[in-house]
Amino acid sequence: MSNDLLLTNVRVMGGxxxxxLIRAGKIAEIGAATxxxxxxxEDGGGALLIPGLVEAHxxxxxxxWGMGWRVHQAGPRLIDKIETERRLKKEWNIDPARQAGxxxxxxxxxxxxxxxxxxxxxxxxxxxxxxxxxxxxxTHADIxxxxxxxxxxxxxxxxPGVADLLVEAMRMGGDVVGGLDPCGIDRDPKGQLxxxxxxxxxxxxxxxxxLHEAGTMGAFSTDxxxxxxxxxxxxxxxxxxxxxxxxxxxxxxxxxxLDAIAELDIAIMTTAPAGRPAPxxxxxxxxxxxxxxxxxxIRDTWGPYGSADMLERAMFIGMRNNFRHxxxxxxxxDVCTYGGASVMGLKDYGVAVGxxxxxxxxxxxxxxxAVVSHPPRRxxxxxxxxxxxx
Amino acid sequence: MSNDLLLTNVRVMGGxxxxxLIRAGKIAEIGAATxxxxxxxEDGGGALLIPGLVEAHxxxxxxxWGMGWRVHQAGPRLIDKIETERRLKKEWNIDPARQAGxxxxxxxxxxxxxxxxxxxxxxxxxxxxxxxxxxxxxTHADIxxxxxxxxxxxxxxxxPGVADLLVEAMRMGGDVVGGLDPCGIDRDPKGQLxxxxxxxxxxxxxxxxxLHEAGTMGAFSTDxxxxxxxxxxxxxxxxxxxxxxxxxxxxxxxxxxLDAIAELDIAIMTTAPAGRPAPxxxxxxxxxxxxxxxxxxIRDTWGPYGSADMLERAMFIGMRNNFRHxxxxxxxxDVCTYGGASVMGLKDYGVAVGxxxxxxxxxxxxxxxAVVSHPPRRxxxxxxxxxxxx
Numbered sequence: 001m002s003n004d005l006l007l008t009n010v011r012v013m014g015g016x017x018x019x020x021l022i023r024a025g026k027i028a029e030i031g032a033a034t035x036x037x038x039x040x041x042e043d044g045g046g047a048l049l050i051p052g053l054v055e056a057h058x059x060x061x062x063x064x065w066g067m068g069w070r071v072h073q074a075g076p077r078l079i080d081k082i083e084t085e086r087r088l089k090k091e092w093n094i095d096p097a098r099q100a101g102x103x104x105x106x107x108x109x110x111x112x113x114x115x116x117x118x119x120x121x122x123x124x125x126x127x128x129x130x131x132x133x134x135x136x137x138x139t140h141a142d143i144x145x146x147x148x149x150x151x152x153x154x155x156x157x158x159x160p161g162v163a164d165l166l167v168e169a170m171r172m173g174g175d176v177v178g179g180l181d182p183c184g185i186d187r188d189p190k191g192q193l194x195x196x197x198x199x200x201x202x203x204x205x206x207x208x209x210x211l212h213e214a215g216t217m218g219a220f221s222t223d224x225x226x227x228x229x230x231x232x233x234x235x236x237x238x239x240x241x242x243x244x245x246x247x248x249x250x251x252x253x254x255x256x257x258l259d260a261i262a263e264l265d266i267a268i269m270t271t272a273p274a275g276r277p278a279p280x281x282x283x284x285x286x287x288x289x290x291x292x293x294x295x296x297x298i299r300d301t302w303g304p305y306g307s308a309d310m311l312e313r314a315m316f317i318g319m320r321n322n323f324r325h326x327x328x329x330x331x332x333x334d335v336c337t338y339g340g341a342s343v344m345g346l347k348d349y350g351v352a353v354g355x356x357x358x359x360x361x362x363x364x365x366x367x368x369x370a371v372v373s374h375p376p377r378r379x380x381x382x383x384x385x386x387x388x389x390x
Numbered sequence: 391m392s393n394d395l396l397l398t399n400v401r402v403m404g405g406x407x408x409x410x411l412i413r414a415g416k417i418a419e420i421g422a423a424t425x426x427x428x429x430x431x432e433d434g435g436g437a438l439l440i441p442g443l444v445e446a447h448x449x450x451x452x453x454x455w456g457m458g459w460r461v462h463q464a465g466p467r468l469i470d471k472i473e474t475e476r477r478l479k480k481e482w483n484i485d486p487a488r489q490a491g492x493x494x495x496x497x498x499x500x501x502x503x504x505x506x507x508x509x510x511x512x513x514x515x516x517x518x519x520x521x522x523x524x525x526x527x528x529t530h531a532d533i534x535x536x537x538x539x540x541x542x543x544x545x546x547x548x549x550p551g552v553a554d555l556l557v558e559a560m561r562m563g564g565d566v567v568g569g570l571d572p573c574g575i576d577r578d579p580k581g582q583l584x585x586x587x588x589x590x591x592x593x594x595x596x597x598x599x600x601l602h603e604a605g606t607m608g609a610f611s612t613d614x615x616x617x618x619x620x621x622x623x624x625x626x627x628x629x630x631x632x633x634x635x636x637x638x639x640x641x642x643x644x645x646x647x648l649d650a651i652a653e654l655d656i657a658i659m660t661t662a663p664a665g666r667p668a669p670x671x672x673x674x675x676x677x678x679x680x681x682x683x684x685x686x687x688i689r690d691t692w693g694p695y696g697s698a699d700m701l702e703r704a705m706f707i708g709m710r711n712n713f714r715h716x717x718x719x720x721x722x723x724d725v726c727t728y729g730g731a732s733v734m735g736l737k738d739y740g741v742a743v744g745x746x747x748x749x750x751x752x753x754x755x756x757x758x759x760a761v762v763s764h765p766p767r768r769x770x771x772x773x774x775x776x777x778x779x780x
Contacts, residue, residue, distance in 0.1 A: 069755035072715045274664035275712035303714040304762045305705065315695065322665035324693040325462045365459035372694045 003384030010044035025383035052113025052358035053310035054340025057294025060100035060117040061129040096132025113358035118151035151178035157188040179209035208239040218245025236265040247277030272320035292340040311374035329368040393774030400434035415773035442503025442748035443700035444730025447684025450490035450507040451519040486522025503748035508541035541568035547578040569599035598629040608635025626655040637667030662710035682730040701764035719758040
């Protein structure tokens, strides 16, 4: 009977009320399914059923969740935030395993069933972040799947020794090779990008590169990423996170980049930031670009915001992109479900028969209503097991 | 004993735990106050105590709250939204009194104790919106104070007869004279502004003008508003709502307007929209400009968003303006409390002895924590009476 469950009276993606039978953690039947002996039944109460939410960009190793309120200390520049965090990680004892566990629990409660987490690899913490998040991933394997990006948060070329640490982080269990502002932070775009692309190629892994750089500098870095993706035949294996530069209003600057991004199937991650230029979600989707989203840092030394709620994130995407039509808001939700699943290469993801039963029940009238109201999740299911209940 | 209450163990604005005695609906004592005979006691449980939230810009007459989910229908332009709304008000029977009552109840539950509502006055609904909201204001006078702006939503010069309706709306009980995009919608900025300024002057009322116009057109309209405010001696009596144009990056265009706005004590209302240019809150505040905020339309024919939660709105202000420091996020909260009170000219507003006991208890560790987490309100108090409880 493990991972068997009959859900009654659920509205799959907002459709008519129906039943869903889960067998061995997979969706076995949708429709008039009735209880089988030994299969527990759960009354869905007419709730909406959606696939597990996908948190495709966060930082499990350094949230302050559950550590009591801490007054924000960092200065305005990116480098100020990096330096402040390096200091406070020690001063405040921000333990990666403990904090990852806390955030995973919160994420699961909010209906996320998959997380891509960047994990700091640098000359201050070394591989402690990797060790902590790997341990937390193991401990919480029953409620959430975690994919780990080995992330040179403090820079790679500008910090001697970090390149070797990154190689070691991938050996330890890193799933994806990370990168960060090759101009703005590393001040050696060719050096950083050559190194991380080579590491990805050698290990057969994908890349996910933080790019905060705006305007022409960000466009330049994007172009260098495009160049290497094409030259190394890494179509479909690269994600650019944030990509603020793609929100630049200069169509002559951005247009050619968007074309190349679509051609090379480079995925874009956006948190849909209210206070920054942001990639145009509807345009990217219309060009066939895979778009995912995430909470980014949740209540950390970078800023006080974040709830780990990917339904709320879908609302932010809608608000940032001025989505008002239901179909547009549903697209924002798709970014936070199927979009993330596509970027993370999840197999058997979704709400069809045969898919893994990673599911969320939400008391809402429609998908758009679920996004704009994002109420506490009625039920969260991971591989057929109930892991959270409002 | 009416409107007497002893609150124990509350942290006023995040300070140390204390008691607060309310007598006859006013704050009588803060400190070691102990129960007096016949005064009910409420254990604050160490919650944060803040003044009632101020919803300084919304549209009570046309929310769809509680009407079941309605698929969004309007086209992309402002005029599409206006025309669609005129049609759907009839087709869907959006009853102003009923809908105002529903939104007021939701607002109260979220801790708002004061609302400034724009109410449509046009050639489609005539004065029905005014009648409805006036009735709802009366019915709900115990839980919230409502100020009404007579608002020519469909235009004034371009709709014959609306000017007379606006005059009548002010006679009926309008508190503030409204206006709307004198170029973009009315296409006669001199005509509209001369008319509404004259009406405000004649009735001795203030003005609150919707200005969605961006860029140089918005700057032109702002300049015309400034010109009339100065010429008519209406310093401190004009609010510009939205003022997207003030978010224009062209400092040479906007700088002189900001100076004049500060000089003439023109107040600015911003919802801190994620997808539009928005007035720079910190800069305005540093210049001494009164800034308030509001939900704008809540789940209406204009768009699906909105929760009537002004703590969440403070979070949006923080996110839009890239506020990270606690003092900055507290400024965003101040916009949603004291800022709104200042724009609405509320007397005896606040949490000091002598103030009207319009109060909210929030389970949070700090003011910034209250903003970023905006949990259900533990207790909402209006004039010393408990009106909502989580």
